Amino acid sequence: MNARRYWLDKLVFYVFFVLIGCMSANAQLPSTTSTQQLGADIKTSKAVMDDFMDKRFGMFIHWGPVTLRGTEIGWSRGNEVKTEDYDNLYKEFNPILFDADAWVKTAKDAGMKYITITAKHHDGFCLWPTAFSDYNIMNSPFKKDIVGELAKACKKYDIKFCIYFTVLDWHDKNYPLHDRAKKIDPNANMDKFRQTMKNELKELVVNYDPYMLWFDGMWEDAWTNEMGVDIYQYLKSIKKDLIINNRLGKEISGIGDNTVDHSKMVGDFDTPEQRIGNIEMNFPWESCITICNQWAWKSNDKMKTLKECIQTLAKTAGGNGNLLFNVGPMADGRIEARQIERLKEMGVWLGKYGTSIYGTKGGPYKPNSTYATTRKGNVIYLHIFERNADKLILPVLADAKIKSAKFMNGDVVSFAQNKDFGVLINLPKVLPDAINSVIVLELDKNAEKLPIINN
Structure with a gap:
């Protein structure tokens, strides 16, 4: 994209979305709104959720400039990688071998039915040319819309396109916390932050028409359950049957094997993490699990055996859940050949036995x-x-x-x-x-x- 054209488009988008944002601000839910008030007129329809659960198998992709260091996305900021270094990695990020078709074809060959990309993780870097933050892919040497190219490739291969978006943002000066030290920034402005969040989400929904939004990062005290309800309602006003996970609110099963109250969840499905969820016939759920150990790419990271992969998928389906299986592409834009091969082996198995997984x-x-x-x-x-x-x-x-x-x-x-x-x-x-x-x-x-x- 021509740089002059990019900045002109950025200005137009900014003016448009600020106007829309100001109009929508008056429609925010009062702070007393409870999850139970999200009735049938708001919640995603059963038909859409049944279709989602029939798919059973999807690809999660954690990727961004941090792959230049091989450390965990978001979490290594200020730890394994100094904050200043981490926040400037985008200036070196130039994944010239990125091929959206190749990524989506890998998912297709694996028997996966949908893809979820980390458009924005906790580090705040955006993989699309947002008008609301300069910390985005167009200011890297790569200058290509990763989210847009994946959305296009998903349509080509009949794969449902989904987007991961963080609730917290340690890079945004309006968010009260800028790292994991829990030190509150007195100059932060949560109202402004939430408006930016709405503007960015509107960009993503309007421009890329995702099948599902996968939220994360709701655990910090700066974010409240009422804020999650507000965002859920806002998104539903844009796209009625947009599927949304439960990490806008505080009630999730997550990493622990804790008991949860589905009636208190802000979202359409539960998200047990790095474990197979418990059998549950009355509320949709999806386990997110890594093919290796780390979410983002790491050199020589231990990869799961084919036995572990296949049996994880079967046990997840056996518990009535979906499996969102994560890969971490390398800094040059390629998914590792060994990961591609493992996924292809899963696809071969599903080619023989897929009837026992899909739609069950x-x-x-x-x-x-x-x-x-x-x-x-x-x-x-x-x-x-x-x-x-x-x-x-x-x-x-x-x-x-x-x-x-x-x-x-x-x-x-x-x-x-x-x-x-x-x-x-x-x-x-x-x-x-x-x-x-x-x-x-x-x-x-x-x-x-x-x-x-x-x-």
Whole structure:
């Protein structure tokens, strides 16, 4: 983009969005607004959420100038990387090998159905040419709209495009905290910060039409639950069925395995982090998990085995959740070849067994280290991870009988069923898939209506 044209466009955008922002400021929710007031007229429709949950598998991408140091995005600012150094890395950031088509094609080949890019992480750097901050990709040597190019590539490959956006911003002088030291800046202005946030979000929604927004960074005291409700309502006024995760508010399961109150969540789905969520049939959830250890790229970072990847996906689907699987591209713009290869291997497995993942419900059995189950119509898909004996015994199926059993794309499996001992599956000496063999159990009734069985 021509530099003169860029700054002219920036000025036009700024004037337009400030005017819109001033108009919208009068429509903010009062501070007493509760999450429960977000009724059916505001919340994302069930049909849209069902479509999202049917997808089961997406790609998370954490990327920015910090890849020049190989440390964690956001969190290494002021720690492994001095703040001044971190905040100036964008001046060196020139990922000349970035290819949006290649990234999206990698996701497509992996069997992924959507992509979520960190358009703005806690360090405040924006991967799109925003009119509301100079700390953006157009002021790097690269000068290309990363968010825009990915949105375009996603349309080409029929992948849903989603955007990650942080609530906190340690770089913005109007945000009260500029690092993790919890020292409040007396010159900060949270009202101005929230208006900038609305302006940037409006840019993203209007210009790129994301399928979903994935928020993060709501844990600091400067951000309140009421602010989250306000932003949720504001976004819904722009795009009614925009899917929004629950990290605008304070009620999330997150990293811990804590009990949460779904009625208090500000958003449409829960987001357990770096762990597989607990089985939950009544509220949507998505686990975000890294393919390596670090979210952003790190040299020689330990990568998960194919067994870990496939079984993580199956256990997540078995608990009725989606898996948002993270990759961290390198500083030159490429996803590592080893990560691409691992994702392609997952795609090969899904090419054979995807019917047992996409569009299914979790259960009726809770996932464990030996097996997980998914279900669709009158079928239960039994995912077997380990062969510990000649026979696999499952708990009793309530008021349902198995009519037939066979390996997906393979041989018939003999079984026995009894209301006392449950279901006995006879296993061959060698399972057809060493990582996850899928047995199709056809029932005499709708498997989706069965209650969750404690196993």
